[in-house]
Amino acid sequence: EAAVTQSPRNKVTVTGGNVTLSCRQTNSHNYMYWYRQDTGHGLRLIHYSYGAGNLQIGDVPDGYKATRTTQEDFFLLLELASPSQTSLYFCASSRVNQDTQYFGPGTRLLVL
Amino acid sequence: QQQVRQSPQSLTVWEGETAILNCSYEDSTFDYFPWYWQFPRESPALLIxxxxxxxKKEDGRFTIFFNKREKKLSLHITxxxxxxxxxxxxxxxxxxGGYKVVFGSGTRLLVSP
Known part of the structure; x- marks a missing residue:
């Protein structure tokens, strides 16, 4: 079974703070995704990547940067956090785009 | 612009009944439709x-019905x-030409005993 881990699991920061969310998958998947989940909106795609060094813009990218350093590691960066970015963040990976996505346990971020 | 729409937002059925969850889409280039389920305080996981x-696709009590002409799907849970x-x-x-997955906003199902 695919293994996707995220860190930290919970994070509290202040408005204007700098936050990095980390994701690692150990199943040699090509695709990795960052989503945010908010009540009433389901899962919204922030950024995704189909390989090391590749980055694609998702549907709600404003205020977020991402970097895929290796096939295993995908990072989400919030350089000037705002309260509107308070959310539950999921990372996911898949072998190819039309394939099962395996989700990490999520990171709950609170921006005060 | 919401490309994938789900209805109802929430649904309550009695144990033993059939639950019907609806989905529609706009983009005719979509050609793979997964359903994920998410239990409270857990991550989404592929269902079917x-x-x-x-x-039509069946997996035990779960069946997807697909209407390409109307761009509609439904998930039946018997x-x-x-x-x-x-x-x-x-x-x-x-x-x-595309790699991303577009999710609907979800249907919250409650099955009462």
């Missing part, structure tokens, strides 16, 4: 998926069990 070459209580997400992926 369909490609438009079929108009003999619903309390353990089926979860949020169900319909999603869609284009076949060519």
């Amino acid at each position: 998926a369909i490609r438009p070459v079929s108009n 003999d619903s069990q309390p353990g089926d209580s979860a949020t169900y997400f319909c999603a869609a992926t284009p076949g060519t």
Whole structure:
């Protein structure tokens, strides 16, 4: 079974703070995704990547940067956090785009 | 612009009844439709998926019905069990020229014993 881990699991920061969310998958998947989940909106795609060094813009990218350093590691960066970015963040990976996505346990971020 | 729509937002059925969850989409290039379910305080996980070459996909008590002409899908859960209580997400992926998955906003299902 695919293994996707995220860190930290919970994070509290202040408005204007700098936050990095980390994701690692150990199943040699090509695709990795960052989503945010908010009540009433389901899962919204922030950024995704189909390989090391590749980055694609998702549907709600404003205020977020991402970097895929290796096939295993995908990072989400919030350089000037705002309260509107308070959310539950999921990372996911898949072998190819039309394939099962395996989700990490999520990171709950609170921006005060 | 919401490319994948789900209805109802929430649904309550009695144990043993059939729950019907609806999904519609706009982009005709979508050709892979997975359904994910998410239990409280857990991550989404794949439940069942369909490609438009079929108009029906079954997996035990879970069946997807697909209408390509109307761009609609529905997930039928027969003999619903309390353990089926979860949020169900319909999603869609284009076949060519795109890599991302578009999720609907979800249907929260409660099965009462």
